Amino acid sequence: MRHIISVLLENEPGALSRVVGLFSQRNFNIESLTVAPTDDETLSRLTVTTVGDDRVVEQITKQLNKLIDVVKVVDLTEGEHIERELMMIKFKAAGAFRAEVKRTADIFRGQIIDITPNTYTVQLVGSSAKLDAFIDALGTASIMEVVRSGVSGIARGEKVLSL
Amino acid sequence: MELLSGAEMVVRALRDEGVKFIYGYPGGALLHVYDAIFQQDEVEHILVRHEQAATHMADAYARATGKAGVALVTSGPGATNAVTGIATAYMDSIPMVVITGQVMSHLIGEDAFQETDMIGISRPIVKHNFSVRSVEEIPEIIRKAFHIAETGRPGPVVVDIPKDMTNPTDRFPYVFPKQVKLRSYNPVTKGHSGQIKKAFDLLMSAKRPIIYTGGGVIMGDASEELTELARALNYPVTNTLMGLGGYPGTDPLFVGMLGMHGSYEANMVMHHSDLILAIGARFDDRVTNGVDKFCPTAKIVHIDVDPASISKTIRADVPIVGPAKAVLEEMLQLLKASKKTPDQEANKTWWAQINEWRTRHGGHFRTDDSEKMKPQQVIEMLSKVTGGDAYICSDVGQHQMFAAQYYKFNKPNRWINSGGLGTMGFGLPAAMGVKMNFPDADVACVTGEGSIQMNIQELSTCNQYNIPVKIICLNNGSLGMVRQWQDMNYESRHSQSYMESLPDFIKLAEAYGHVGIKVDKYSDLEAAMVKAFAMKDRLVFMDITVDPHEHVYPMQVPRGSMRDMWLSKTERT
Numbered sequence: 074m075r076h077i078i079s080v081l082l083e084n085e086p087g088a089l090s091r092v093v094g095l096f097s098q099r100n101f102n103i104e105s106l107t108v109a110p111t112d113d114e115t116l117s118r119l120t121v122t123t124v125g126d127d128r129v130v131e132q133i134t135k136q137l138n139k140l141i142d143v144v145k146v147v148d149l150t151e152g153e154h155i156e157r158e159l160m161m162i163k164f165k166a167a168g169a170f171r172a173e174v175k176r177t178a179d180i181f182r183g184q185i186i187d188i189t190p191n192t193y194t195v196q197l198v199g200s201s202a203k204l205d206a207f208i209d210a211l212g213t214a215s216i217m218e219v220v221r222s223g224v225s226g227i228a229r230g231e232k233v234l235s236l
Numbered sequence: 237m238e239l240l241s242g243a244e245m246v247v248r249a250l251r252d253e254g255v256k257f258i259y260g261y262p263g264g265a266l267l268h269v270y271d272a273i274f275q276q277d278e279v280e281h282i283l284v285r286h287e288q289a290a291t292h293m294a295d296a297y298a299r300a301t302g303k304a305g306v307a308l309v310t311s312g313p314g315a316t317n318a319v320t321g322i323a324t325a326y327m328d329s330i331p332m333v334v335i336t337g338q339v340m341s342h343l344i345g346e347d348a349f350q351e352t353d354m355i356g357i358s359r360p361i362v363k364h365n366f367s368v369r370s371v372e373e374i375p376e377i378i379r380k381a382f383h384i385a386e387t388g389r390p391g392p393v394v395v396d397i398p399k400d401m402t403n404p405t406d407r408f409p410y411v412f413p414k415q416v417k418l419r420s421y422n423p424v425t426k427g428h429s430g431q432i433k434k435a436f437d438l439l440m441s442a443k444r445p446i447i448y449t450g451g452g453v454i455m456g457d458a459s460e461e462l463t464e465l466a467r468a469l470n471y472p473v474t475n476t477l478m479g480l481g482g483y484p485g486t487d488p489l490f491v492g493m494l495g496m497h498g499s500y501e502a503n504m505v506m507h508h509s510d511l512i513l514a515i516g517a518r519f520d521d522r523v524t525n526g527v528d529k530f531c532p533t534a535k536i537v538h539i540d541v542d543p544a545s546i547s548k549t550i551r552a553d554v555p556i557v558g559p560a561k562a563v564l565e566e567m568l569q570l571l572k573a574s575k576k577t578p579d580q581e582a583n584k585t586w587w588a589q590i591n592e593w594r595t596r597h598g599g600h601f602r603t604d605d606s607e608k609m610k611p612q613q614v615i616e617m618l619s620k621v622t623g624g625d626a627y628i629c630s631d632v633g634q635h636q637m638f639a640a641q642y643y644k645f646n647k648p649n650r651w652i653n654s655g656g657l658g659t660m661g662f663g664l665p666a667a668m669g670v671k672m673n674f675p676d677a678d679v680a681c682v683t684g685e686g687s688i689q690m691n692i693q694e695l696s697t698c699n700q701y702n703i704p705v706k707i708i709c710l711n712n713g714s715l716g717m718v719r720q721w722q723d724m725n726y727e728s729r730h731s732q733s734y735m736e737s738l739p740d741f742i743k744l745a746e747a748y749g750h751v752g753i754k755v756d757k758y759s760d761l762e763a764a765m766v767k768a769f770a771m772k773d774r775l776v777f778m779d780i781t782v783d784p785h786e787h788v789y790p791m792q793v794p795r796g797s798m799r800d801m802w803l804s805k806t807e808r809t
Contacts, residue, residue, distance in 0.1 A: 083420060087355060087367070098360045128547070135544035141364040141384060144420040236419070 075104070076130050077156055077226040079234050080119040080137055081145040084110055088142040092119060095140065101125065101133050105158070105201075105223030113236070116144065122201075122224045145234055153229040159196065159222040160204045161186070165215045166193040174211065181207045192217065237409040242371040243268035243402035245410055246335065249378040251278045252412040255306050257297070257672060258282070259290035263310025264350060265337025268402035282672065282701060284665070285693040287314050291321020292662050292691070293669030295330050295392075296629060299652045300670045302455060304331035304385040304393075311337040311399075312350030316357065320659055322392045323361040327656025328451060328478060331390035333381045334358075338367075338398040354396045363391030368401045375412045383416050388423025389542035390455055424541065427558030427566060435513070435537040435554045436570045442511035443582035444533075444589075445471045448494065451478030451655070452516015452540060452560050459483070459648040461564035462515065468571055469578055472590055474502040476517050478655040481645035486624070491590065495523040496792045497637045500598025500803060503790065505590055506531055507799035514538045516560045519550040520656070529797035539563045598803045599790035608783035609758045611635060611710045615642035618680060618708055621765045626678035627652060627670045629705075631663035631687030634716035637788040639682045661690030667705040668698060678706070678769060685711045685738055685779075695748035698775050706768050707777045709741060712784040720787045724802075745777035752777045 082088050089108055096103050101123060108119040123133060130148065137146045149156070166174045171193065178185060178195045181203065187194035197207055201224055208216070228234070240248060246269050250258060259282045262270045273281050284290045287309045294305025309318045315336040325332045339348040355367050364384050366377045374397070381393040400406075439445065453462050459482050466473045466489050473483040474494040483490050492499030494506055506512065512534045517523070519538075524530045527549055538545075538552035539560055546555040556563055601612040615638045618626075624644045630636040630653040645651050652670060654662040667681035681688075688709055698705065710716075714734040722730050742752030751774045755764045761780070768776040793800040793808070801809045 090356070091359060094359050128551075132544065132548060139542070139544055141418065141421050 074126070074130075075122060075124050075150070077149040077154065077224055078121050078123060078134065078137070079147050079149055079226060080121070080143055081111075081234060081236070082108070082117045082119050083142040083144060084115050084117045085142055088117065089119070091140050091142055092121075092137065095136055096121075099132070099136060101129065105221070107223040107225050116236075118234075120223070120225050144236065147228070147234050149226045149228060152232065154226050155229060156200050156224050156226040157198055158201050158204055158224045159198050160207075161194060161196050161220045162208070162216060163192055163194045163218040164211070165191060165217055167191050170215060177207065177210050181210075183207065237411070239407040240410040241268065241272070241402065241404045241407050242368075242374050242397070243272035243404060245371070245374040246378070246397065246402065247272045247276060247279055248410060249375045249412060250306060252375075253378065253382050255279055258306040258308050259284055259293040259669070260308030261287050261290060261310065261314060263312075263314045263337060265311035265339060265399045266308065268399065268404055269308070269337070269397075271404065281308070283697065285696050286691065287317035288321050288661065289665035289668075289691050289694045289697065291318045291332070291334060292324065292659075292665035293672070294332050294334070295321060295325045296652050296666035296669035297673050298325070298330045298332055298390075299666075300627060300649050300673065302331075302457060302649070304333050304382050304390075305669065307332065307334045309334065309336055310350070311339055311354070312352050315352055315354040319357060319361070322358055322394065324654050324657045324659045324662060325392040326361045326363070328654065329390050329455060330392065331385040332392040333378070333385055334392060334394045336394060336396050338396045340400040341369075341398045342400075344398065354394060358394045361392070362394050365394035365396065368395065368397045371401050371406055372408045374401065375410060376416060379413050380416045380418065384418075384421065388421075389545075424558050425562060427539065427556045427563035429566065431554060431556045432563060432566050433570065435539075435556060436567055436574075438511055438535060438537060438554060439469065439513060439567075440574070440576045440578055443579060444508060444510040444586050445469070445513065446505050446509040446511070447471050447473045447513045447515065448476070448506065448517055449473065449479045449482050449515040450476040450517025453479055453482035454648045456516055456541065456560040458516070458560035458564050461561055461568060465564055465568055465571070468568070470583055470587075471578075472505055474498070474505065476520070476523055476655075477640055477653065479517060480640060480651040481648040484646040485644035486646055491594075493640055494798070495520075496525070497641065497788050497790065499641070500596060500790050500801065500809075501590060501593040503792070503798045503801060504593045506534075507797055508589070509534045512536045514552075515564070516540060518545045518548065521549070524550060525792045525798055525800065526795040531798060598809070599801070601786070601789075607757065609756075609761065609781065611638050611712070611782040611786055612642050613758055614708065614710055614761065614780055614782060615639050615682070617761050617765055618682070619643045621762070621769055622678050622680065626650070626680050627667070627674065629653070629663050629667035629670060629679065629681050631681070631683040632658045632660045633684050633687060634712075634720065634786070634788050635682050635684045635687075635710040637717075638710070660687040663687060664691050664694050664705070664707065667707075668694060668703045671703050671705045672701070680706045680708050682708045682710070684716060685709060685713065685735065685741070686715045692744070695745065695750060695775070699749040702773070704771070704773050704775050707775070709777065709779050710782045711738075711741070711779055712782050712786070713738065714784055716784070716786075717788070719784075723787065741777055741779040745775070750775040750777055752779065755780045
């Protein structure tokens, strides 16, 4: 099963490499990874999506907690949560397909953020599944480039991940 | 306030940590630190002949005392030579602080002379590592390094110090922090009382219980509590390789080591149990054998200070996160307050069954008609000559298993071996590290002619510092454990498992200034060993010729259950 694990990490040099190293060292899988400092500049927040059975995911959270630079860990998929990913996608957009890109982007509530006579670059925000659906809708033939941020997630309601 | 250079701070902070010996080897990146060492006499530096030995000496000190040992190695090859020793300590959860030199800060990343990324290299084999970025933080980093190494589940910590951080002309106020706080590191100090109660109830209602304990009881200083609990309940106890000595080896409740080369009775008891109380043990693959067939009728209570060890390979029914000592103390209190007692009838039946297994003597060695000495006989003799009270520092291979099986450890911290990593070359430096700190104790290195040659250069260090350990070399002229597997699984094709042109160990010992004794016949063994241990101030190298065809038994059948064992070359359970 797919899990979204959020980690509060000391904003120290090398801290990220400990997390990434742990995943490869223990043969855990990383589907996506995002990391950036938080409002508290001493902390970074890292979101990792991974796939594994309950035993593996339990090990992942426990092993992450053991890292000295890791302050807190939560598996967002254990509760109600919101996930978002940002994608920028550049199409060869000429002829009839140009209008098709625009229409589909509108339906998916994407924005066209760059235009040339032969290309469109679309920005789309949503769950990873929604981004996949957008690509499926337009087909891969005209795609020139895809950039995805990886998943960020946050718990719904009053629950927070903080010190 | 006193102004010190970074180099002086390193040495002063070690002194303030109560460090007596540091084991190391100098080099360019550490010259300032070595100059600071030269100018004081509170911390003594022991010069090894290879950095790996420095880490093993520090490690063995920690295994014998519970306190972090310290190794000091230079950048580049000094640091990479220490990697095996760091990994050895990591796999066995041994507290150790390894200070590595580094090239000057402005050169880092430029492939400077003797530069390696030691933070990167050591990352998967340390509990934590630090890179020093300003001189003032040195005392605090060293305090943190010891704190992290020694608390919770112990482990090695690396402190990487660029040379410019130790510059003698840059001086700063020295403040040694008594305590350090790390907001992201708060190891548990006691177990969850509700869980302990649940475990206690299971213990009281068990009919076929077994107490299975590992290195966590040794490093967690919980041997007394364990002994009290087992005796109060009259329950059998088995120890892992790392846990030997955690429960007295000659006590009737002790059924021996368990696992791949565990005793017949220990593995049978485990397999047929209805309750396993696991304490500071991690259900390692050398213990469980096939996990899908592991102890089918047992409920499992697992006490460990590291939550990640619980339910990692075998699911625990009652997990208890906490230090062994604190949790066992709480269990003992429950026991004293409780009116319940274990089921006496069931206990009697269980012991009758266990004693029946015991009488089978499964896997015990047999002497045959040949003149050849059995390696097991040598260990039994060692146990006899030292009264079971020596520190036994083992290398890795058949001799290690024979020592684990046939030396009866009655006290914790006496059995010093590389269990998790299985590091050949560990034994001699380990024995040296122990002997330097316990000069009056008998310290033996049990080794083979393969392992001993992996750090034989340390005989020179022993000469320099007069470290009179006893080397018990079981010489079978081959890499015995490799050979055993080749016999069992490769139709005795002994690929690269024998050594031609072995040195004359007696002359070699003498060349390094020590005493060598060769023993070929069992009838000479006792007198020779007594003589060796009577030479209190000499290192004695006993080169003992043993039967090269001997295998270690019992041996679990791969991927089978705990009870599936070879008991001899021809006998299977």
